[in-house]
Amino acid sequence: MSPLAVAMGRGAWARLGAGIRHHKMAAFGAGIVALMVLSALLAPWLAPHDPLEQDVLLRLAPPSAEFPLGNDSFGRDILARILWGGRVSLYVSTLSVLIAIFVGGALGILAGYIGGLFDRVLMAAMDVLLSFPTLVMGLLVVAMLGPTVGNLILAITLTAVAPFARIARAPTLTVKERDFVEAGRALGFSHLRIMVVHILPNVMDDILVMAALWLATAIRTEASLSFIGLGVRPPTASWGGMIREGFENILDAPWLAIFPSIAILVVMFGLNMLGDGLRDTSDPRLRHE
């Protein structure tokens, strides 16, 4: 097994699995999230209609037997658009959180491990990043660079790097003083190996707990940007964009805004439950009582 596989393979992931199994709330949240991921992945087979197919006669039609959630202002099937919109949300948010974990985690471990001036400059840079409100920064990046999926991912990643750097740095500071790190150094291990094999596994717990909560934040940011009109371009379906369209027709067809809102709420609720549950199992202060 490669050192990276050892670092990632057991430890944090095993504890994550145990946490989910032993904590009812975490398990329930994980279930909701799994359902959402499945429905997004299977959208092409689950969706009863083409999400882009327009029908003037069905403009703003209320829910019916054939279109259980009704039709939007172009007569498109809302159920199909919610299923397909989930793919966009999931893709954008998962990818941005993964990049943020990788970049932020690496920066945080480096800062904590190297210390000194490097640490101070890097963390000061992170403070500067944190000085811009998440949504405002997302707005500016997407508006300036153009509303493409790539820029959306960039914008959300930028907002998440600093928090992950902070969360990775704190445990690094304590772990690097421990005897096994000292022993590794005495054995002549490279710094890279010490960071990846000995420090990373001790940082992963905190990162995984935060990842669930940040996934919720990323989905919220993506939906908010789409709601403002800076998300994926129409006619591609996204939840925020659907709510925006529903909001414009709120007096004639309130269900247009309500159904995609419910989709967002369910996913956010699942992710928050999962994140909370995981935090409960990993926070010894709350566990001992």
Place this chain on the structure above:
Amino acid sequence: MLPYIVKRLLVAVPTLLAVLTVVFFFVRIAPGDPALIILGDQASPQALAAVRHELGLDQPMAVQYVDFMSMVLKGDLGTSLVTHRSVWGEVANVLPYTIELTLSALVIGVVIGLPLGVAAARHRNEALDYAARLFSLVGLSFPAFVSGIMLLLAFAIELHWFPVISEGRPGDPLSRVSALVLPAVNLGLIMVAYVMRVTRSSMLGVLGEDYIRTARSKGVPARVVIWRHALGNAMIPVVTVVGLYLGVLIGNSVLTEIVFNRPGLGKLIVNSLNQRDYTMLEGLMVIYAFFIVIANLLTDLTYGLVDPRVSQR
């Protein structure tokens, strides 16, 4: 306490300067020529050059940078590319709306969230605790624009209790208050969820400490133990979260202002983005970042007040 305040102030200054630098470069690396935006596609090259000269865009980057920094540090944010009025003036017109909105949300959040969190911690794993935790989970799951639309649908469109457009009539304070209620509740409820959960978990940590058991066994009344002995120490994480939450609060206020069609910084920034009003955006970013740096500073100073050990370090 005074040396502590001075030290925190000195740390805030370089952060603020770095933030200004980021704003400067961010606006300049963005694609799009401000002169072209002002004059349109049909403008002659001479006219474009004249506007670029007027805006200082024909200067070397270093000169532009020094000009920008010295202007901002003097408190001058320039004039809007679109309305040709001073950025400060435009901001000052709508700032009171945003401030009254965010402050009332903050008050709602602390006044409801703090006692609720304390009560949930005292009655851990009882019905009240479960209800409070469920409420906080739901609150955290609501994007501000979704909860805003729901409130608008229920209380403005269906029940007609509050106006749909939340600006208020000029010279009619009562209409302004009734216009504030729904947006403030929208922001405030999300805030309650944040404050409640951090108060609860912080209190749970403190209530397990030895000195609390000592106080109890001495016969100190439960009310005094909770509100004086425990809450005092539990406040630090709460203060942190309220401080950190300002960024979220600002983002949520942008969405709330859009949903409730309320004047404010949020609507101003969205309009400026649509019109590509670069100077206005620059000014707004400076103001937002300034708020956050100040809020972090106030958070640090509050630590000093809540926990005297902090200011003596």
